[in-house]
Amino acid sequence: MRAKVETVRIGGLAVRLHTAAPAGRVRADLAPTVVLVHGIGMSHRSFGRSQRALAATHRTVSVDLPGFGGVPGAGRALSAAELADLVVAAVRSRGADDLVVVGQSLGTQIAVEAARRHADAVGSVVxxxxxxxxxxRSLLLQALDLARDSLVEGPRMNAVLTTDYLRSVRQYVRELAPMLRYRMEDTITEVRQPVLVVRGSLDPIARHGWSAGIAAAAPVGAFVELAGAHHVQERQPVAFARLLGEFRRAQAREGLR
Structure with a gap:
């Protein structure tokens, strides 16, 4: 399944959108649209396998944020709120208004802000x-956890990590401070949409107690573990796609968006 690739400029900042959908229906009226937001230093490639699995049943848009994935950088740090505004505006500019925002690692902060700031467009978050x-919340501890994660990620994901990091060093360094300062344990309590938290059972970065606590703090939250590391969506792409489908069906049964 080949994605349609577009670069959108919002307020002078570039975002690259990789859109894939069932039978290539990237412009069809398919709702909801699943928006995939990568972590710090990464690109749309961190959702490569999971996007293919999801696109069998949903219109999906995987983003490359400014300064990542070969997209021109912002020249400054961007907050999670700014990035959320940027992602939502870029996707809505292509005709999608009913969104499930899926964030991984740093992308989870952006997903939470998208839900808080754009409740009219975002129906749920993963x-x-x-x-x-x-x-x-320190560079040393995060570096140690990242090193531990490299030991349990598969060879393919480690190759993606290395090559993506090398081409995003400048923006990576800029985004470290905002990422470390962000207090998700506080902001998640303001998200009224359904929230699904997914953790890899081997993840040394997003540990069990912390991840389960985020789900518990959300007004409407659920927590699931799958076998895998920090990039569990790529270790278990089919299981992840099924999980998201079940999450959406549960919302429909309960009359939620």
Missing amino acids: LVSPVVASDR
Whole structure:
């Protein structure tokens, strides 16, 4: 399944959109649209396998944020709120208004802000490996956890990590401070939409207690573990796609968006 690739400029900042849908219906009226937001240093490639699985049943849009995936950088740090506004505006500019925002790692902060700030467009959020745990907000601890994660990720994901990091160093460094300061344990309490938190059972970055606590703090939250590491959506793409489908069907039964 080949994605349609477009670069959209919002307020002078570029976002690249990779859109894939059932039978290539990237412009069809398929609702909801699943928006995939990568982590710090990464690109749309961190959702490559999971997007293909999801696109069998949903219109999907995987983004490359400014400064990542070869997209021109912002020249400054961008907050989670700014990035959320940017992602939602870019996707809505292509005709999608009913969104499920799926964030991984740093992308979970952006997903939470998208839900808080754009409740008219975002019907639910999926947080894969949420960061940053309240007791691990330091560069040293994050570096140690990242090193541990490299030992349990598969060879393919480690190759994606290495090559994506190398081409995003400047924006990576800029985004570290905002990422470390963000207090998801507080902001998640303001998200009224359904929230699904997904954690890899081997993840040394988004640990069990922290991830389960984020789900518990959400007004409408659920928590699921799958076998895998920090990028569990790529280790278990089919299981992840099924999980998202079940999450959506549960919302429909309960009359939620």
